Amino acid sequence: MTFDRRITPVRADLADEKLRGQVEAERFSAGTLRRVLTAATPLHRHPSPDAPVDTQAIWGEAVTVYDEHEGWAWVQLHDDGYVGYLRSEALGAPGAEPTHRVSALRTFVYPGPNLKLPHSGWLTLNSKVAVTGIEGDYAQLATGGFAYAPHLSALGTWESDYVAIAERFLHTPYLWGGKTSLGLDCSGLAQTALNAVGIAAPRDSDMQEERLGTPVPVTPGLDGLRRGDLVFWKGHVGLMADATRLIHATGYTMQVLVEPLAVAEERIRLTSYGPISSIKRLPSLGG
Template sequence: MLDDLPHTTDSRLTPARADLADIRLRGRVTADRYVAGEARRVAVPSAPLRRSPRFDAGLDTEAVMGDAVTVYDVDEGFAWVRLAEDGYVGYLPEAALGPSDPAPTHRVTALRTFLYPGPDLKLPAAGYLTLGARLTGVAQAGQYLRLATGEHVFATHCAALATTEPDFAGTAERLVGTPYLWGGRTSLGLDCSGLVQLCLAAAGIAAPRDADQQERGLGDPLPPGLDGLRRGDLVFWRGHVGLMLDATRLIHANGFHMAVAVEPLTVAVARILENSYGPVTSIRRLSPSGAT
């Protein structure tokens, strides 16, 4: 999770407008005023983050329950925020936000699970949660975890917040068939970099949001060519990313299949070269710790 502002001019990561900016950017950007912002958390299953404060604006990414955000401004139903997880800046629905406390204690490990008003699967579900959502558990109620909100979730669909799933390629395999969604980062819809970010997060590895940011910020580059690859290697194109499942098979969320799909790397490379993103730009390997 990010706790400082990067020295960058990337508008995706810079909480600065002509009228308002993060106070930590004073002296680096010009704005009419500077504010520290207010710590909040996402209090709904998922919320769209958009580049502009309009409900018909394109989806840049998604925040999910428990995600920490800094709120700089609220106007006409939209909050201008920075996501703590990856530093992304944009507009969330104001109604999606709750207080920053209490802090989460658990995360969802199932692809999806339901929220119930009580510890009984026969009760009408109050909503769903996606893989990676963060929850504040206060007590065990039989097979259910009672949350600080008063709702309940099936306990074995959750784990303590510090629990990780190191085989992030295995997490990706669980998501095969998930529909492709530009800007998506939930188990209901994913884009290519959203898949990578979600699976690395489950392994306890913080990752940037977009493919170009991931290519610059994750792992070490391998020599050119498609030989000697192994499970977990990241394959990048200009605007696309996928994960290797072994020496020859790639898993990626893509617009050709409109889903998370597995295919031979050579097939994907040939099709992408001809139809979309051009040649592979790099292949990167994460260290055992996930650090660059």
């Protein structure tokens, strides 16, 4: 059988116990549950700081750790199933089950419920936290520190417009593998925006193209599109801001920008990924 290495926890020497009988490996393990306890940490393809970065894990994400060696943990992220290597120091015990997610683009953590205190950390959109109490305008976190309570939403409480979420990231720098307010790539922008409205989106654009939405005809004039439609190339994705404009994270300008789809289509077709491969519509905005 052929497995996608990005989302299949299997190596020659080790594989997930759930894959026993399906793959060959020297040994199998059910792994141990851990949680990401840093604002963001890169997930590498190999256990080396110089290895390619496939994505990031953000605060509060649950991971299954299958192996640890010389400061590196081989893990699978629970939210999107991605497999790779994180620095062990970025992980901690599962701790209290998260109760809230960060609903602001970014928020700070303070040692006390006071905005004048020096901040001790930061959290990006969709980070998960466990709130143990409220003091004034601040939520006390089980991991220590306080976050501004209006920047948090109870788990299960979602935004309604994923394009509006994407628009919050305008001018955010492009970062390959990134999915935070400090930097993100095209599929990271789409995944982050969709997750904020409760849509569990895969990480990479090819996975998103395969699994999300229903097809919309790609006409020569790029007609009939709606706000929220996902536009795919073989290696790129953007979201329609309206019937004619695309919002996407692009290496062309190294930032998130909005531009006419016709302009983006011509440039991308001629210089990088070829023609549009598909357009997908999601029911939450597309009807």
